[in-house]
Every structure is written in C-alpha cells, then in structure tokens.
Amino acid sequence: MDRPADAPLSRPLPDLAAWSAHFQVAQIPVLASTAEALEALRAREDDVDANLIGEMVAGDPLMTLRVLSHAAATRSPRMLTDTGTVTAAVVMMGILPFFRAFGPPPIVEDRLGGQPAALAGIREVLCRSHRAATFALAFAVHRMDPDAALIHQAALLHDFAELLLWCHAPALALELNGAQKADPALRSSVAQRMVLNVELGDLQQALMLAWRLHPLLVKTADERHAEHPSVRTVALAVRLARHSAQGWDNAALGDDFTDVANLLNLSLGAARQLVHDIGA
Numbered sequence: 001m002d003r004p005a006d007a008p009l010s011r012p013l014p015d016l017a018a019w020s021a022h023f024q025v026a027q028i029p030v031l032a033s034t035a036e037a038l039e040a041l042r043a044r045e046d047d048v049d050a051n052l053i054g055e056m057v058a059g060d061p062l063m064t065l066r067v068l069s070h071a072a073a074t075r076s077p078r079m080l081t082d083t084g085t086v087t088a089a090v091v092m093m094g095i096l097p098f099f100r101a102f103g104p105p106p107i108v109e110d111r112l113g114g115q116p117a118a119l120a121g122i123r124e125v126l127c128r129s130h131r132a133a134t135f136a137l138a139f140a141v142h143r144m145d146p147d148a149a150l151i152h153q154a155a156l157l158h159d160f161a162e163l164l165l166w167c168h169a170p171a172l173a174l175e176l177n178g179a180q181k182a183d184p185a186l187r188s189s190v191a192q193r194m195v196l197n198v199e200l201g202d203l204q205q206a207l208m209l210a211w212r213l214h215p216l217l218v219k220t221a222d223e224r225h226a227e228h229p230s231v232r233t234v235a236l237a238v239r240l241a242r243h244s245a246q247g248w249d250n251a252a253l254g255d256d257f258t259d260v261a262n263l264l265n266l267s268l269g270a271a272r273q274l275v276h277d278i279g280a
Contacts, residue, residue: 054087
C-alpha cells in the first residue's frame, strides 16, 4: 500500500526527483497563530483587503509558500506578470476566492505535537528566517531597490525546504541537526547528502521551479547568480541571521560586516553599526 503523502517520513527518499514529487503533493502546514488570524479575518471578509491579508501572512513563511504556490498554479497564461508577493497574489485572486481557496489549514503544532525537540527545531529555523528577512529588507531599502518587498520575501523563504523537512520528516530533521552539532566542521551540504540523499538547496530549487514561483525568488536561491545585487542582499542577510543567532561573538561576522560595507557603500564602522541596529 502506498504511504499517504502527509504521513511522516522516517526514512530518506532515494533522490531529488522523489523528494520533489513528495513535497509537491504533501500539504503545507501553517503556524497555529496564522490559522487563528486567518479565521478571524474570514469572519469579517467584507472588511478585509489584500494588504491586510498580506500583513497577516507575512509572519509565516509556510503560509506565504501556500499562497504563492497556489497563485502561481492558478495564474492565467494570459497574465504577463508574475505574482511575486502575497499581497499581489491576493489582488490577482480576489478576496472572496482567497478565502474559498484557503480553508482551515493543517497546523504545524498539531503535526509535531508530542515532539518538543522537533518543535524547537522548526522554531529555530523560523526565528532565523524572520531575522534574515529583517536584514534583507533594511539592506534593500538602503540600496533603494525597487524590489525590496520581493527581497524581504525571498529571505523569509530562503530555508523553506528545511521547514518542510521539520514538518514532514521530523525524525530525519533531528538526525541531520544532530549530525551537524556533533561535528561543527561538517559542511551542511555533506550532512544533507548523508542523511537525506539530497541537498536541501537543490530540493528548494526544484520545488520553486515546479511551483512556478517568481523568477527573482528562484534567482536569489541560485548560486549561479551570486553577483546579482538582490541575490547578494539575500545571501548576506541569511548569513548574518545564522552568524548572529546566538549573539555577536561569532568570528565569521567580521567578513559579514565587510561584505555589508561593500554592498551598501559604507565604511566598515558604519556597516557594523547598521547591522547591530537592525539586529538589536
């Protein structure tokens, strides 16, 4: 008998194609707070606009992913522009169709109930994602980048494959986390291939292409475009979020401050102060 798509994975799938196929049919759960906020808005849908929904969704990378993937799948071929942000996606769908499309969703906390280590793991990734998004938005605004909203969202979604892993394969996520903590020198890509048979970056690229997400979101996760200013902004924001997660003592932050100075055309001291102010 085939295993249901939403049953937790306890063993790694064999390759990238299998992982991609699995996540394309598995439901994307959302945070309990998001589900509650969604139902509160549904109760007064006549008074709700796209901006209000966008603000509600922005706090949850998983709900963001649900909305963007649905919008891309239902977008008319006649539309000439992609819906890169949640607000734009809701405008395209319309308020009432949005609420019809998104009924009560599966809940992260329900899926991981009784697994405190897994809940702690996914909360750590969520915290890092929000921190990265905050850095990315501040840098994009400083650069007067017209795609600042998209860059903020790209940083928020940067680790969505890891979030999906925690939701759908918590035992494997814990094994991966344990392997990296046991050997801090072990490269993430190597650990992922050892435990999962796939690198999460490759899986994320495959899913973004399958879901037809906005080209800039795809580009910011593609190392081949590393010199593009928007890609540099997201990559640097993600690095800073990782390196400063436990405080400002990480030795790698020195290189990060230098890269911020170069990206934003600031002195090293000004770049360091800006990063501290953003991350305070």
